[in-house]
Amino acid sequence: MIQTIRGIRDILPQDTALWQHIEETATELLDSFGFQEIRIPIMEKTELFARSIGEATDIVEKEMYTFPDRKGEKLTLRPEATASVVRAYVQHKMYAEDPIRKMYTIGPMFRRERPQKGRYRQFYQINAEVFGISAPYIDAQLILILNALFKRLGLSGLKAHINSLGCPKCRPDFQKTLLAFLEDKKDKLCDNCLRRMDKNPLRTLDCKAPGCREAMADAPSTLEHLCLECREHFDTVKNMLDQQNVDYVVDKTLVRGLDYYSRTTFEILTTALGAQSAVAGGGRYDALVKELDGPEMPAIGFAIGFDRLAEIVEQLETPILPKPPAVFIIPLGEKAKELGYLWASELSLAGIKTEMNYSGRSLKSLMKRANKLGAGHVLIAGEKEIEENALILRDMATKEQHTLSMENPVKQILSYLK
């Protein structure tokens, strides 16, 4: 039996009602805040991710699905969405007509990690990106949107962690201080961190190894080395969140695994998913548009882990169920099947969710089936009813039965359902 690839799963019909609910809630919210949908490819040239995410990151170093196509070009299944959205913004010179763009996209991402609770090799994200706005208000607004989304989905117990990583103006100075500190602690750091010292020293700040954690306890924080502009920017973000009652903590260890972030970064954490605590994350990436051959352009975005969000929402007590059929048609006999088929089609085309059974099983067993499907009404069309011009429409909840004539029964059903 052929099965799905490791870490890759089907989202089955029993779960898609929930997924659609989440998706609708999110897109409705994003629409109110002025976001438009963009649909981006699942494959890109490998170079796009290497240049944007960063050569030395875990994602690029060991997690991407990269392969040569038939002509030898290196392609990669997207491990995240931001790079593609930025690429599209630059490629189509979207900045020319209006540099301010708010876009969202929903779809699968691919990373070859060891699967675990809340972590899949194909996983889904809802991404939102804003171009052309440098004001800190938009930073606060993105966090507000995430907060509102989770609230609308009925979730509690999620906490926003925020930090500021500084900008090209203040970061070199901070890196110098950090490197001096790391040099001091060199004998206590793990191999990974020693390697990171050269490539991306910021990443040492969030290393989870116990030895590193201890050594890094009094490490310098980016927050203490922000330039005036960065400090004011971060203060405004916090101020707005306070005024809008968004619950957050400042977390100086929040660095994030992609190189392109600057200034504000944030993650929304949950305790409901074991070790996979991040439900959403994002930050500002003011240098990335230019880095990908576009103009100097501020930008910021977030990604929501759809699978994780769905798992948390699923834990709520009120399950989201698919809509049951309004009408279930039970035909008894060949003539009834033919008529029933025509009526069923007509009802469905009129927007009434209708099911019918063609098997020729007994009335009793089909009543059982109607009950199992949760049908609102059952239309019993037997030889007898057709002959006597008296079809039976039974209300499954009240057990009340109406008699319908053979003349346009669909019309009669429609008026009963009103």
Next chain:
RNA sequence: GUGGGUGUAGCUCAGUUGGCAGAGCGCUAGGUUGUGGUCCUGGAUGUCGAGGGUUCGAGCCCCUUCACUCACCCCA
């Protein structure tokens, strides 16, 4: 990439010192002619994850392998 746990019916799981492969749920057919939910009775369904070994005999013991799962790591 590194560790731990688990693989038996569609699902959740029992299965004794190695001796006929089970239960509940679900599915299905009935319970006086053609009316559901509760109840009662019957029925179908297994490569015991796969391959090898030990043994008269393996779901059970040994080896190999695969998958799932949790954690490290990473992140959504």
